[in-house]
Amino acid sequence: MTPTASLPGLPADAAAAAAQGLSIVVPVYNEAAGLQQLHERLGALAAKLRQRFGLACEVVYVDDGSTDGTLGLARALPAAAIDVQVVSLSRNFGKEAALMAGLDHARRGALLFMDGDGQHSPDLVERLVDHWINGGYDVIYTAKAHRTNESVLRRIGVHSFYAIINWGARQRIPEDAGDFRLLSPRAAAALRQLPERNRFFKGLASWIGFRQIRVDYEPDVRAHGMTTFNTARLLGLSIEGLTSFSVAPLRLASLLGLLLALAAFLFGLSILWETWVDGESVPGYPSLVVGLMTLGGVQLLMIGIVGEYIGKILSELKARPIYFVAEHSVKQAEDEPSAGDPHRTAAE
The missing domain is CATH 1.10.287 (Helix Hairpins)
Incomplete structure (x- = not known):
């Protein structure tokens, strides 16, 4: 899908921003049960954004070594209203590497990162896009409005993590901020310039600066399955974030x-x-x-x-590569699906 012309009545600066398009990066790991439903919601979202802002969208699904058929389902997803890229990593490299793979393969100017478990509602994306196009913000990050549904121990752990990582920091990481965020083209370009391999996206997205705004939200109920982030894995990610981003x-x-x-x-x-x-x-x-x-x-x-x-x-x-790509396919929204499989490469 090629970027569209500006809509009548849209201010010139907003039209210029919208002309660069939006890539929606969705890392997935064993999300076969809800991927079809998520894709349908993203297709409806793309139609809304195109109608309201003249915004051309694509979705980049990054399969992080799934074992439940997620990759096969992602390959078959139709490009009815949105361009579809499927990037399959050679093994499970972790969420940070999957986000980096999506960042590298995105073809539009602005980027939106969201999870594939259905808890990041596509309905909120239109509000994030409005902050970027009409508000002029470069980083629009979301944060949980409250944590009353979580255990006291987890709330203490989260608060302690942010207190430690922000202690003495020149650029603070907003507490409760997640990976669900939108980056303007120049913010995305700045993130690509950072050379480190041990990445902590929440911290880096705050560190690059530019105009940033917080949007509180209520996560949707997980549509299927159980989270793969248990206490041990969350503790490991916390240590990884602390040692990668802070002294x-x-x-x-x-x-x-x-x-x-x-x-x-x-x-x-x-x-x-x-x-x-x-x-x-x-x-x-x-x-x-x-x-x-x-x-x-x-x-x-x-x-x-x-x-x-x-x-x-x-x-x-x-200086090892952050990830390896096993397969990569692209479907254009305006093209009719071909009889064969989309082009895939064994590695990139």
């Missing part, structure tokens, strides 16, 4: 070492006071054992933190 853990380790050194100094003064002034003998064995165990535990913790950063440095120095 706050190193600062916390330094602060903890300083506090322990201060505590040891004060404890030493108290021992001297009791020995020299009060003439009392301070029992040494229990306090010595506790002190050694405390210092040993803290040292191991600090070594672990430093090790995470060294691992990141090693990963960057290896």
Whole structure:
């Protein structure tokens, strides 16, 4: 589908923005049960955006090594009202890599990232697009309006994560912000210029700057299946985000070492006071054992933190590709489906 001419009555700057089009990037992993329904909603959305803004749209499905037939279903999706790209990765590289693959393959100017589980409602996209075209914003990010339906432990964990990662940061990451966001063409271009391989999209999208606005929303009920992000995986992603985007853990380790050194100094003064002034003998064995165990535990913790950063440095120095593409197909909305399969490459 080629970009359309501006609509009558649309301001010149808005028409210029809309002329660059919109790519909707949807990473999918074992989403076969709800992919057809999501695609139908995206097709209806594309028709609305074309009618209201003259906006040409495409959807880029990035299959991140699914094992349930998601890829086969994605290949068969019709391009009735929206261009369709299907990018299949050679294995499961993780969501951050899938988002990067979508960013690399997007052919339109602006980008919209959304999940494939149905919780990111396409009905909200029209509002995000309006902020970009008519409001002039470059990054329109969404955030959960509340977390009352989540456990207390998870809410504490989320708040702690953002408190740590934003501690001392020059550019703060908005709390509760998700990957569901729209980037203007220049914001998308800025994101492509960042060279690091260990990516944390929430942080990078905030770091690039430009005009940003928050849109609160209520996530839809998951249409099918169960989330693949369990507690262990969320904890791993949190550590990945912290060590990829922030040096706050190193600062916390330094602060903890300083506090322990201060505590040891004060404890030493108290021992001297009791020995020299009060003439009392301070029992040494229990306090010595506790002190050694405390210092040993803290040292191991600090070594672990430093090790995470060294691992990141090693990963960057290896300069391995972020992902490999096993198959890639493109369907144009105005073309009639061909009798055979769309063109696919074994690797890119």
